[in-house]
Amino acid sequence: MPDQPKNTELLYEPYLQTAPLSSMSALSPLDRLTRLYDIMRSLNSITQLVNLLNQIVASAVQMVEAHGGFLMLVDPDGGSLKCEVTSGRVAAGLKGAVLNMDERTVPGWVALRGEPYCENDVPHNPFFAAQTKASGDPAVLRLMCVPLKVQDRITGVVQVLDKLQGGDFNVDDLKLLEAMADTAAIAVENVRLFEQERTKSELLTKANKELLANYQGTLQALTGLLDARDTATRGHSNRVVALTMRLARSMDLTDPQRLRALQMGALLHDVGKVGVEDSILRKPGPLDGDEWKQMRSHPELGYRLLKDIEFLKDALPVVRYHHERFNGTGYPYGLEGKQIPLEARIFAVADAFDAIISERPYKKARTYEQAAAAIVADNGKDFDPNVVKAFLRVPKEDWLQILDEVKETALI
Secondary structure: OOOOOOOOOOOOHHHOOOOOOOOOOOOOHHHHHHHHHHHHHHHHHOOOHHHHHHHHHHHHHHHOOEEEEEEEEEOOOOOEEEEEEEEOHHHHHHOOOEEEOOOOOHHHHHHHHOOOEEEOOHHHOHHHHHHHHHHOOOOOOOEEEEEEEEOOEEEEEEEEEEEOOOOOOOHHHHHHHHHHHHHHHHHHHHHHHHHOOOOOHHHHHHHHHHHHHHHHHHHHHHHHHHHHHOHHHOOHHHHHHHHHHHHHHHOOOOOHHHHHHHHHHHHOOOHHHHHOOHHHHOOOOOOOHHHHHHHOOHHHHHHHHHOOOHHHHHHHHHHHHOOOOOOOOOOOOOOOHHHOOHHHHHHHHHHHHHHHHOOEOOEOOOOHHHHHHHHHHOEOOOEOHHHHHHHHHOOHHHHHHHHHHHHHHHHO
16 A cells, blocks of 8 residues: 555545546346356365465455456554455455554545445545555556355455446446455354364354355345346335245155255246346347247256355255246246245245236236135146145235335335
């Protein structure tokens, strides 16, 4: 980091809102999902701290297509930051640098406040200009810095510098970097626990639970991005997760691992739609033959996208088979009866209920009674009779309460 100017009154806060961030991104939704999933998987598999830190920085730089970057960790006393890892020539000279956790540097400001920082016009920011003049170092044009945070405790920061192809860092870049940093912080915590050979197993269990919760939160956010592409079904993913879990209870499914897999499968069931063109997803009228062919490819595309992610392997049956029908008329494989995994058969009823009872641009919402009648009419055709019975065992008030609660949560 360049030497600090003597005028310590030049702080970062006045320049945080110099220009709005763009929401456009050069990466496709599929690229962004793939990169995040790869990073989540790789970070969770590394057990040596130095290797993990190098992977975090390399992943951050690659993910936002930056020239370089670095990672700093908070020292045990909590008063300073030490640069542990750098990537790229632009950051090479920072290895081993120690900075105070105060408002005189970007890493110090981010670590002190626990908030991200982005600057796309470093040369015209008075504070950075003062730094450059004092140090004689070439100016970085753009930067982003985000905290590594475990619960409310700051453990370090990750900073990336300048775009490979020029241009500004944008909102999507910042969100991706924050999502990766949340996962990275917990992964670092786990590795530290292993390397220090701590015997308090409850701490490790808690860290693992937090890591899983972070995975789920990241996937929830990404699913929201997918919902935003398809305006006709916005909010569908959150609703259908809640409906599926209630139906699973009515089916007397109690195994926690199986329920978690069903929950993740319901959340990610339409992830393959990242490969479907916007013109098809948003088409207001009926699809033609070629368009239907592309739309019907999304279960298999979703499966291929997720199949190498270990913690999602049990969720794959819902993703791959949620459009199969009990009488064998579904897609993509025409499975019938118990050839279709139970989780997919449960999801199919919840998915249909949400589709019938929700308003879409091309149809009005129908009542619970109409939705229930439609499901009963397809009993043994589209749907497993046992699942239909379980659906009917759930009181109408339960279904309506779930829909109201999901709607309220979405508005918060």
